[in-house]
Amino acid sequence: MILLANSEAWPGFDKTVELLKLNACGIDAMIAGISEVEREIKVRSVGYGGWPNMLGKMELDAGVMDGTTREVGSVGAVPDTLPVAALAHEVMKRLPHVMLTGEGARRFATEIGFPVDEVLCEDSKRVWWERLERELSTDERKAFPDIALAPLSRTITDPERVRDTTVFLAQDFAKGIHAVTSTSGWAWKYPGRLGDSPIPGAGFYADSRYGAAACTHTGEMTMRCGTARSIVLALRLGYSLREAVDMAMEDLAQLKTGFLAGVVIHAIDAWGNHDVASFQCPQEIKYWFWEPKMANPEKRIARKYDLQHTT
Numbered sequence: 189m190i191l192l193a194n195s196e197a198w199p200g201f202d203k204t205v206e207l208l209k210l211n212a213c214g215i216d217a218m219i220a221g222i223s224e225v226e227r228e229i230k231v232r233s234v235g236y237g238g239w240p241n242m243l244g245k246m247e248l249d250a251g252v253m254d255g256t257t258r259e260v261g262s263v264g265a266v267p268d269t270l271p272v273a274a275l276a277h278e279v280m281k282r283l284p285h286v287m288l289t290g291e292g293a294r295r296f297a298t299e300i301g302f303p304v305d306e307v308l309c310e311d312s313k314r315v316w317w318e319r320l321e322r323e324l325s326t327d328e329r330k331a332f333p334d335i336a337l338a339p340l341s342r343t344i345t346d347p348e349r350v351r352d353t354t355v356f357l358a359q360d361f362a363k364g365i366h367a368v369t370s371t372s373g374w375a376w377k378y379p380g381r382l383g384d385s386p387i388p389g390a391g392f393y394a395d396s397r398y399g400a401a402a403c404t405h406t407g408e409m410t411m412r413c414g415t416a417r418s419i420v421l422a423l424r425l426g427y428s429l430r431e432a433v434d435m436a437m438e439d440l441a442q443l444k445t446g447f448l449a450g451v452v453i454h455a456i457d458a459w460g461n462h463d464v465a466s467f468q469c470p471q472e473i474k475y476w477f478w479e480p481k482m483a484n485p486e487k488r489i490a491r492k493y494d495l496q497h498t499t
């Protein structure tokens with residue numbers, strides 16, 4: 189057994205560990221943990237504590253992958269709903285589809301009994317408007333929201349605050365390797381923007397035979413590189429976990445155009461190894477790790493990927 193998650197996972201990591209110890213299915217254990225993260229106002233990138241889009245509306249993204257069946261459920265730009273990772277799981281279990289977005293996802297949530305939740309907290313609302321107001325002319329302020337948003341989308345972002353996520357990867361007692369993600373996405377994003385967290389192959393991927401990977405930070409880059417899938421495919425081709433992550437990093441490092449910023453890759457393999465590496469992140473990145481021989485989960489420091497030292 190193994191559990192790996194990013195630093196935002198703290199409100200739910202212990203719960204997931206307890207459930208894994210009781211031989212719960214890894215997906216159920218991770219959904220229970222991520223639901224706690226989504227409800228925690230102090231986690232400022234996921235669920236209730238997250239950030240709204242440019243119109244001040246919360247649009248949440250989440251994904252779930254069962255690495256044994258390779259079934260996926262995901263939801264994108266979902267309004268008024270918590271917990272959305274649990275909703276993504278229901279998409280996987282109940283529908284012939286992989287992904288629902290926006291009003292369709294909310295409709296499905298209502299049909300299966302999820303309440304309509306207030307997901308924008310007062311502090312996020314205040315920060316959202318204060319930042320937006322600084323960018324708007326007097327005329328634009330009066331006309332808002334009937335103004336062109338596209339010109340704002342390049343100027344208003346705060347790269348260090350706004351693109352985090354929570355990601356959980358587990359190998360459970362039955363050797364099933366699974367992935368779950370959840371995020372409010374990029375703050376002040378253009379309405380309808382999806383990041384990588386609901387996109388299988390980019391923000392997450394799992395295959396119980398080989399391993400799993402999930403990304404945080406700039407989804408605009410991992411979607412272009414198919415990052416999570418590329419790591420699991422490299423494991424299948426016989427590369428070590430470290431080599432697989434470094435090759436994915438090399439792909440990201442070769443992007444020269446478009447929106448470029450930091451990415452963090454979290455990965456586990458089917459043989460009990462894990463790796464967390466950051467690319468172009470100025471700050472130190474930490475993550476949570478647990479395996480049965482440890483008395484308690486540990487918060488550890490991710491390695492910084494260095495293009496010079498790749499194989």
Ligand code: GLY
Nearest residue numbers: 373383384405407
């Ligand atoms: N990785 C989260 C996002 O890009 O929304």
